[in-house]
Amino acid sequence: MKNYIAGGFMIGAIALLQASTAAAETSEIRAAQQYGLSSLPLMIMEDAQLVEKNAKKLGLDDLKVTWLKLGGPGAMTEAIVSGDLDFGAGGVPSLLTLWARTKGLPMEVRGVGGLVNMPMELVTTNPKVKSIRDFTEDDKIAVTTVKVSNQALLLQMAAAKEFGPENYDKLDPLTVSLPHPEAMAMLLSGGNTIMAHFSALPYQHQEKKDPRVHQILSSYDVLGGPASNTVAYTTKRFYEANPKAYAAFVAGIKEAVDLINKDKRAAAEAYKRITGTKESVDELYAMIADPQVEMTLTPQQTLKMATFLHQIGRIKVAPTSWKEFFFENVHDLKGS
Known part of the structure; x- marks a missing residue:
């Protein structure tokens, strides 16, 4: 009889523990996205409430997702580190900077997965500039955040190739932090404040409609092929404390990516409706359907960027595999 009572007590205790664990999961996910087509999967997730949909399948019936729109990685970084944001998305x-800074801490940041491979182009209105070697101190280059953004790093990698590794930061004094919409407006205004913009879709498409604008560099030139433009990330603390909420977010990304790849015209229509952008659906469809653009969870060329960041002393940790700074849910993919 004592054994039966003890067994019953143990079963009850396990049930209570499981119930308390489930109850301990967050009731709200705070996620952020930036501007442009690189955030399209996140926009689809928000618009179609894909995270909430997948959360219900996992037993989280009342999970709320609050979305923020941030103009650059600086604000995203601060929000993640301070604990004011659960999921970020950026270059x-x-x-890599967040991962190296937080490695070994409860707030360690790792990647959830890629979102999109998309070329970023450095364009200018200065007819004298044919390559980055032609920039002078009068040419101001807009990037989303100086030194730490995708575009800023790519400019440094390009400078290292052009001027030598020791001069990787030669063009840094020319860079200015601006969200893409503001940078495009200033570039096309005809003034002399911003003469170049390391842009992204759809802004680079809009900019190149102006006959004064020409391209001098692509991110694919710098990295040697298709590369992750945007990745999603979160903290190890959130990952471990909220396995179902995390799984729902990842499932939301996958479903959004699958929806876009299945019907790119519908995705273009959704982007037009959500953002109110000036481009036609046909123009947006052409961008999304471009062979160089790929919506995918698979991280690409990320280790190459990590190696460069370590070489210039920006991060103190030298990873040997991209899997070190991404969570296990993408480890079976053919990343790099």
């Missing part, structure tokens, strides 16, 4: 340099 690979932001992820």
Whole structure:
């Protein structure tokens, strides 16, 4: 009889423990996205409430997702580190900087997965500039955040190739932090404040409609092929404390990516409706359907960026595999 009572007590205790564990999961996910087509999967997730949909499948019926729109990785980094944000999305340099800064801490940041491979282009209105070697101190280059953004790092990698590794930061004094919409407006205004913009879709498409604008560099030139433009990330603390909420967010990304890849015209229509952008649906469809653009969870060329960041002393940790700074849910993918 004592054994039966003890067994019953143990079963009850386990049930209570499981119930308390489930109850301990967050009731709200705070996520952020930036501007442009690189955030399209996140926009679809928000618009179609894909995280909430997948949360219900996992037993989280009342999970709320609050979305923020941030103009650059600087604000995203601060929000993640302070605990005011659960999921961020930005360029690979932001992820790597956060990972190296927090490695070994409860708030360690790792990648959730890629979102999109998309070329970023450095464009200018200065007819004298044919390559980055032609920039002078009068040419101001807009990037989303100086030194730490995707574009800022790519400019440094390009400078290292052009001027030698020791001069990787030669063009840094020319860079200015601006969200893409503001940078485009200033570039096309005809003034002399911003003469170049390391841009992204759809802004680079809009900019190149102006006959004064020409491209001098692509991110694919710098990295040697298709590369992750934007990745999603969160903290190890959130990952471990909220396995179902985390799984729901990852499932939301996958579903959004699958929806976009299945019907790119519908995705273009959704982007047009959500953002109110000036481009037509046909123009947006052409961008999304471009062979160089790929919506995918698979991280690409991320280790190459990590190696460069370590070489210039920006991060103190030298990873040997991209899997070190991404969570296990993408480890079976053919990343790099």
